[in-house]
Amino acid sequence: MANIAAQRIKREFKEVIKSEEVAKCAIKVELVSDSYTELKGEIAGPPDTPYEGGNFVLEIKVPETYPFNPPKVRFLTKIWHPNISSVTGAICLDILKDQWAAAMTLRTVLLSLQALLSAAEPDDPQDAVVAKQYKDAPDMFRLTARHWTAAYAGGPYSNPEFDSKIRRLADMGIESHDARVALSSFNWDLERATEQLFS
Amino acid sequence: MSSDEGDSDMEYSDDDCGYADYYNTVDDCDIDQVDPSKSDPEYFLFECLLVEDVERLLNENVETLSSNLQITPSLAKVLLHTHGWAVQDVISKYQLDASLLLVQSRIKPPHPPSHTTTSSACGSQSSLVSKDGLEDDENQSNCPVCITASNAEVFSGLACGHKFCKDCWSMHFEVQIIQGISTGICCMAQQCDIYAPEDFVLTLLSKPSLRDKYQQFAFHDYVKSHPQLRFCPGPNCPVVIYAKEPKAKRSVCSKCKSSFCFKCGMDYHAPTDCSTIKKWLTKCADDSETANYISAHTKDCPRCHICIEKNGGCNHMQCYSCKHEFCWMCLGDWKAHGSEYYECSRYKENPNIAHESVHAQAREALKKYLHYYERWENHSKSLKLEEQTLQTIKSRINQKVMDASGTWIDWQYLLEAAMLLAKCRYSLQYTYPYAYYMEPSSRKELFEYQQAQLEAEIENLSWKVERAETTDRGDLENQMDIAEKRRTTLLKDFLEV
Numbered sequence: 190m191a192n193i194a195a196q197r198i199k200r201e202f203k204e205v206i207k208s209e210e211v212a213k214c215a216i217k218v219e220l221v222s223d224s225y226t227e228l229k230g231e232i233a234g235p236p237d238t239p240y241e242g243g244n245f246v247l248e249i250k251v252p253e254t255y256p257f258n259p260p261k262v263r264f265l266t267k268i269w270h271p272n273i274s275s276v277t278g279a280i281c282l283d284i285l286k287d288q289w290a291a292a293m294t295l296r297t298v299l300l301s302l303q304a305l306l307s308a309a310e311p312d313d314p315q316d317a318v319v320a321k322q323y324k325d326a327p328d329m330f331r332l333t334a335r336h337w338t339a340a341y342a343g344g345p346y347s348n349p350e351f352d353s354k355i356r357r358l359a360d361m362g363i364e365s366h367d368a369r370v371a372l373s374s375f376n377w378d379l380e381r382a383t384e385q386l387f388s
Numbered sequence: 389m390s391s392d393e394g395d396s397d398m399e400y401s402d403d404d405c406g407y408a409d410y411y412n413t414v415d416d417c418d419i420d421q422v423d424p425s426k427s428d429p430e431y432f433l434f435e436c437l438l439v440e441d442v443e444r445l446l447n448e449n450v451e452t453l454s455s456n457l458q459i460t461p462s463l464a465k466v467l468l469h470t471h472g473w474a475v476q477d478v479i480s481k482y483q484l485d486a487s488l489l490l491v492q493s494r495i496k497p498p499h500p501p502s503h504t505t506t507s508s509a510c511g512s513q514s515s516l517v518s519k520d521g522l523e524d525d526e527n528q529s530n531c532p533v534c535i536t537a538s539n540a541e542v543f544s545g546l547a548c549g550h551k552f553c554k555d556c557w558s559m560h561f562e563v564q565i566i567q568g569i570s571t572g573i574c575c576m577a578q579q580c581d582i583y584a585p586e587d588f589v590l591t592l593l594s595k596p597s598l599r600d601k602y603q604q605f606a607f608h609d610y611v612k613s614h615p616q617l618r619f620c621p622g623p624n625c626p627v628v629i630y631a632k633e634p635k636a637k638r639s640v641c642s643k644c645k646s647s648f649c650f651k652c653g654m655d656y657h658a659p660t661d662c663s664t665i666k667k668w669l670t671k672c673a674d675d676s677e678t679a680n681y682i683s684a685h686t687k688d689c690p691r692c693h694i695c696i697e698k699n700g701g702c703n704h705m706q707c708y709s710c711k712h713e714f715c716w717m718c719l720g721d722w723k724a725h726g727s728e729y730y731e732c733s734r735y736k737e738n739p740n741i742a743h744e745s746v747h748a749q750a751r752e753a754l755k756k757y758l759h760y761y762e763r764w765e766n767h768s769k770s771l772k773l774e775e776q777t778l779q780t781i782k783s784r785i786n787q788k789v790m791d792a793s794g795t796w797i798d799w800q801y802l803l804e805a806a807m808l809l810a811k812c813r814y815s816l817q818y819t820y821p822y823a824y825y826m827e828p829s830s831r832k833e834l835f836e837y838q839q840a841q842l843e844a845e846i847e848n849l850s851w852k853v854e855r856a857e858t859t860d861r862g863d864l865e866n867q868m869d870i871a872e873k874r875r876t877t878l879l880k881d882f883l884e885v
Binding site for chain 2: 193291
């Protein structure tokens, strides 16, 4: 079995590198080890989304039964998205679960993830807090997601108001990531975030 | 008096025998005349089948369909599985629009495949090994899964036209079967949900151990999709129950004696229906902590306030300390339950609730739920306690026989009474979820009236069973008859199947 998996990954590797998306810097894969069981993927945040300008790194683990079972993929770059855990980077996407087909490739997976960034599915959430914000306060969600893109994925849009609130909490001895999570979860309400952090 | 008892009982029992015989024959005549499907609301015809019987039954269906439509048995299985084994329904749909049926059954793609031969477009026969349909001119082609170039003859595919090499198909099936998937195995192409029929899988599957597994899983799926069949829910029990008319009625496994509702496989729940009992049990599981806390195992005697633990099934309580007789459910005087209208099974809704605050409404909702839950839980506990009573009765009978008050045969009526009591109480327990979900209406009033009547008679019976001291069975048998009549009346009026 391992034979097919390695052989497939080698071929796919070449396919992705040759593909036009790589030429446009939209997707990328790299080997982590020589065994072809662990890879590193990268996708660019799609234009006209809060993720625009960001570069998101993915961990890709290839099971022995690949391609008959899907690869295990999670975000290494922290991201604010209803279908991706803001804590672990775990992804809720049908093609990585029961809708996987052996004929799919790493390229289709990366492109599907890019599509997921453009079109979230808040009714099938991975991160309930984010999904609730996405539905109840869409403007707040967009600002928060863009802020996270700037903070973790090298996005260009910084938000001075958010930054100053994080600094306020940092002055109180809170790690800036913990402060960002708390503020994001409470729609950037400094008082409630503080309350939660110190309770 | 006690020395005479033996003799007088003997006389009695002789009389009883003659009387009972006469009575029984009359009864038998009655049964012959009355159709049990009409007179008994719980009447249910079913058979307990073994795996071989079920396989034969399923194969008969498959053969009928495959000979009727001139299709392979394997394809017939897919059609039957996706259509709940309704042979006639499949035939008529096939005759109406064969193509539509095949698309709906995920045998044929909705749009004809672009790269395949036109001859296989019909789809009624999944081309196992199709030598044509590959783009490559030199008989060499790349399998999209392993991306290895191979000769065209090692490629095969389903009606959707997606071709893959044999090794990849085989590996795909292995991985799926190991995950417990059989009839649900699909084509390997992206966004293609065409089913791989049995012959296609078995031809390409290389490992013999997995072939057995596949057939086992498929058999399981077939039984589950067949409305007239149900696996016995007993642990490791291989029996399959077959019912010509599938209904939510009690079926009993002939092998492991499990008793369950045919339709949902849960504990039998008449007069409540399958979806209501599911809702109720989920609710009880969610709210059990609160409810358990509130309905503790002990209560205080309403008169002398001594703490009483209930150790029998009967709800007609007598305080050991002050001899006060009261009802365990409502703690009211038992006198009011005997002669007057028995009402403690009925929940009295607050008529002005709509005008009350949200908090008051929430409190009222909890109160209402607790009312029904307490009664449900109480009867369930009573049932368990009555199992112990049965043991006590058995030892009491032994004791009585040893003391020469009546023979062993004379006392058997008491066991029958205990058995009937359990049956009645079981039905009564399941009336509470039914009542809980009923909208206030005249029908609900009728239901709760009948429920109250049944409850009263059951408590009478329970009281009498626990205290039976003589073989004078007339009174008790009378009570048995009344209780059972109340039970069937309620079921006749409210059991909807």
